[in-house]
Structures are given as structure tokens and as C-alpha cells.
């Protein structure tokens with residue numbers, strides 16, 4: 001069977017997007033790995049599936065698979081692409097939709113010139129909700145890891161993130177520390193590892209080693225997590241610009257609030273693949 005797909009990207013974080021509304025779609029981990037394979041498949045960081053709404057509140061279901069085949073609960077850059085996909089495929093004519101993933105919900109709104117605003121739910125700091133296996137909640141956790149003792153903040157924005165502050169993000173040991181920490185025993189479901197440099201109270205630089213992928217040019221949920229943790233630490237204002245290797249996102253969050261993210265989402269090409 002030939003499967004139609006769209007290839008999309010958001011700041012270079014790239015996706016294979018599939019329509020599971022018009023035709024119900026089940027995917028095995030092996031099929032996801034093939035779709036994600038840059039030599040033997042299409043190639044992407046994540047595979048995104050638009051599904052029928054699971055309840056009356058949502059407009060669509062939203063399934064996310066990393067290119068290693070693991071299913072996860074959040075992808076922020078992908079959510080913006082999903083909103084554009086839904087519009088372009090004629091699945092909805094609304095400018096604003098709500099999507100439900102396996103862990104969270106997001107309100108997505110089409111803006112001008114390929115930009116999309118995503119409203120994520122409130123960040124979760126309780127260790128059990130991240131999940132993070134520690135005796136008590138704290139603003140900073142120090143982990144004993146194969147690369148030594150590493151301190152950072154932990155949060156879930158629908159998926160788990162560990163955020164480490166660095167002086168110079170260009171020189172951060174993203175690959176080495178990312179590999180060591182993404183499967184750290186304290187994170188039973190693994191973790192996305194962010195390296196954040198504070199340029200000013202309204203400006204961050206960020207690189208992210210994504211769980212199930214490796215370093216990507218940009219991670220939307222990672223940018224939200226970094227902005228949230230920096231705000232919790234009292235380092236930043238409620239609105240920040242986050243510069244990632246692939247481009248810029250705008251994030252807004254204050255205590256007790258939902259997280260807002262704005263950034264671009266772009267159609268690259270479409271095609272069909274035999275799975």
C-alpha cells in the first residue's frame with residue numbers, strides 16, 4: 001500500500017506528516033524508523049499523525065513518533081506544522097484548532113506568513129508528572145552521570161526536559177552530555193536535554209539533544225522548557241526570544257499560566273511511500 005505524506009519543517013526540525021483522519025492509520029515502530037530513515041525512507045526527526053478528535057473538546061488527535069520509532073506525547077515544532085497541514089489538506093477551515101496528544105492538549109492558531117501560535121498547557125514540575133525519580137521536588141537537581149555531576153532544572157511541557165545553563169552554547173558538550181543524560185536512570189522514560197545560554201533577560205540561546213533523535217536544529221518544546229526553567233530561576237522576563245541553530249522562537253510564560261510559543265512552519269514537499 002502506498003502511503004501519502006507531506007514533508008514539513010520548522011526551523012530545520014523536520015517531519016513526515018500523515019493524514020489519519022481520511023484513512024485510519026496504525027504504524028509500527030519499524031515503519032516509523034523507515035519513514036524517518038534519511039537514506040532508505042523519507043527522512044525526518046519525527047513522524048506526525050493527524051487523527052480524528054478523541055473527544056468533543058478537541059478538533060483533532062495528534063500522534064508523535066521519534067525517528068527511532070518511540071511514541072511520545074509532545075512535539076512543539078511539529079504542532080505548528082500540523083496546524084498548517086490541516087489547513088492545506090482541507091481537513092479544517094478554522095484559523096484556530098485544539099489538538100490532543102497522549103499526554104497533553106494544545107490550542108493552535110494560524111498567524112501571518114507561515115507563523116503559528118501554540119498555546120501549551122501549564123508546565124508540570126512535580127517529579128512524578130515529568131517523570132523524574134527523585135525524593136523531592138526542587139528547582140534544581142544534581143545528577144550523578146557518566147560525564148560527572150550535572151545540575152539542571154526539570155519540567156514536563158507534555159514531554160520531559162532537563163535544562164542545563166551554560167556560558168557559551170556554541171561550545172556546550174551537547175552530543176556527549178546529551179547521550180549520557182537522555183537515558184539517565186533518574187528519568188524512567190528518558191529525557192530531552194537542553195543547553196541554554198542567557199544572553200539577556202529577554203533573550204536565550206539554546207541547543208537541544210532530543211530523546212529518540214539526537215541533536216536537532218530546533219526543539220519547540222525544548223524552547224518552552226528552557227524559557228520556563230529560566231523564569232523559575234528568576235533569570236528572565238515572562239517573554240523571551242529563543243535562538244536555536246535553525247532559527248528563532250518567541251516564548252511567553254509566567255507562573256501559573258499556560259505556555260505560548262510562536263514560530264514558523266513550512267511545507268517542503270509531498271509524496272507517496274511504500275511501507
Ligand SMILES: N[C@@H](CCC[C@H](N)C(=O)O)C(=O)O
Pocket residue numbers: 013045046066072073074075076077078159160192210211212213216218219220221222
Ligand atoms: N522536536 C520536538 C520534540 C519531539 C519529541 C521529543 N524528541 C521527545 O522524545 O519528547 C519539539 O519541537 O518539541
